[in-house]
Amino acid sequence: MEFRVDFFLRIVMDIFYYGINIGFYSLIFMHTDLLGGWSMDEMFIFMSGFLVIDAISMTVFANNLWMLPTFINRGELDYYLTRPVSSLFFLSFRDFAADSFVNLVMAFSIMVWAIVRYPEPLSLHAVAAYVMLILCGAMLRYFVRMLFIIPTFWLHSVRGFEMIFFYMNRFIERPDRIFYGWVRVILTSVLPFGLMASFPARLLLDGFESLTLLHFAIIFILFYFAVTRLWKIGLRAYSSASS
């Protein structure tokens, strides 16, 4: 918030982003009743989920992860590695984008709006579980992003990986059930973009399915361990840079 013009401009840009998403789905449902098995009311709840994931990513992780490859290459991890806290935690959460925090409030407001306007009754427990799963979805997106960044320790440039990540990131905004066969398997396992917002919405809207929750939990835990392990291995290859 040190720079006021930048602060307000970024808020305006993100309002556009939310408006475009709501407009886009409203437009699609002028031509169809169902998308991926969901009605427009259901789709708004799903949409609010990925908007919250996006807002969390922008507020908490974006600035930090954007700079991470540069930090690794320029030897700027040095001080983070000497502090008595987890370096992965410190580097991932060090810069809180306060200007995006307003967007986080807006995204949660859209979620409240989507849930309130939903015609069927939703229990408070189910809504609380949905919010929790969306938060886990945001963490899962962070884990995947990190897996695309950590190879910087060996490759020094991961721009190609980052482009792949951002192309794949679009799949968060699509219900997983619109995909079939091996594409769906990949999107719900190896590259779990189809799982981050879709599975929480399915558990809220289609009724509780223990297998869906188990699937989500296993992928979450596996990716957590993969990131923490790979980070440690990466640090062994960290050569710093001459001062």
Added chain:
Amino acid sequence: MISVDKVCKTFRVHKKEPGLINSIKSLFVRNWQENKALKEVSLQVNEGEIVGLVGANGAGKTTLVKILSGIIHPDSGSVDVLGFNPWHRKSAYRKQIALVMGQKAQLWWDLPAADCFLLLREIYQIPQEQYNKNLSFLSETLNVEKQMHVQIRRLSLGERMKMELIATLLHNPRVVFFDEPTIGLDLTAQRAIRQFILEYRQAHNPAMIITSHYMEDIEKLCKRIVVLRNGAIVFDGKLNDIVHHFTTYKIVSATLKEGKEVSEFTLPKELGSIIKGEKGSVRIKARRESLAEAASFLLNQLPVNDITIQEEDISTIIEKVIREG
């Protein structure tokens, strides 16, 4: 307190010839070059000791400091600091060490120093009372109380370095690594920082390792120096001993009566050599073992008014050792 045993570190560097064709070639064929940064380095440092680590650029000083602070991993050998392997980076270890790098900022650029210190208080879990006491001691000693609420990026280099020192020492570290702490500073700031380091040692008695290219830092702060050349230790001992270890000469200067000429004066080779001879004075480099004969020869051959015998300048000797051994 610090024990390093036969530590080796090699960096593998991709070497590319200049030009577009070579850039394309390097996409398919890579030339790797191995740089041996440290070769079987061993040393011990005790509590309260300030050790000066000197060497030319690329000698391995910073690599050794980074290994000791747990930033990079050695290829072989063992390191023990305060009973910990630095590479395991245990929190209990990291709470007891500190690192200052003159060329790298650790403070958050857009925040005032006071906010940075609050953040560090949380990170190191420093009790409030200790934090207040340390902060007032450090800021008063370094005379930066008035700059505490100014954004780091708006401070002068000297002020920023002082803030870096405060950030480093807030948690009372038992081991401190200084990597070129006075680089780029003016003489007044250099002097202030050297004075501060000595006062801090007096008050807290930590083990300190200092690397610097400024010989004045080393001379003023360290009783012991370790000289690294091409990744290997070539000298480890008292600062004064380096003179005896690496110089076989002393400098004898004489002023002559009535401004006599010395053009015809010659010194036998076995006694030393003439550095400078001009009207009214002469300077010779005399062999240590034949110093008395050289002085006596000078007194006999020339109308000497005054004579002084000096060691070679320590910084000159260190620089010579760094370069050629």
